[in-house]
Amino acid sequence: MKRICSVFRSASHEGMYLYVDKAEALTRVPEPLLKRFGRAEHAMVLLLDAEKKLARADAAKVLEAIAEQGFYLQLPPQAEVLNPREDRPE
Template sequence: MKRICSIYKSPRKNEMYLYVLKAEALSRVPEGLLALFGPPVHAFDLVLTPERKLAREDIGQVLENLEKQGYHLQMPPPEDEYIQHLPDELLRRNDPV
């Protein structure tokens, strides 16, 4: 199953993305979700297949959500994941002396 998907980023929440089928655009996304998400900013289009790897999402779940509900919401990673990626020297600077 190959799907052409448009991906939108949220102007309100860093690293929050909304995947929709390109042909349907935002028509199946609930108004309440769009209100919380903010005005969607088109990031890019992508061809999704079951074999494709995504950096932070399970492709099977994304395709299933697109088929069943018409969208997939990618939430930002938990904040502790941001801290794990900081260089050690930055973490040491914030330690009390």
């Protein structure tokens, strides 16, 4: 399955993106999420299929989420946090 997607970046949260169907834009994104996301800045339009390579998301999962809920939310990468227990012998 192929889909033309619009990608929006959050003006408030570095690295947070919303992928949506281009024809639907942000209409299916729940209002509480839009408030949390902040001002949505249009980043790009892309033709997405399951085989497409994306930098930080699995294209098949993006397509599935858009079909089921109307959007895919990509969160910023988390800073690596070491588990304090990893350094302790058992």
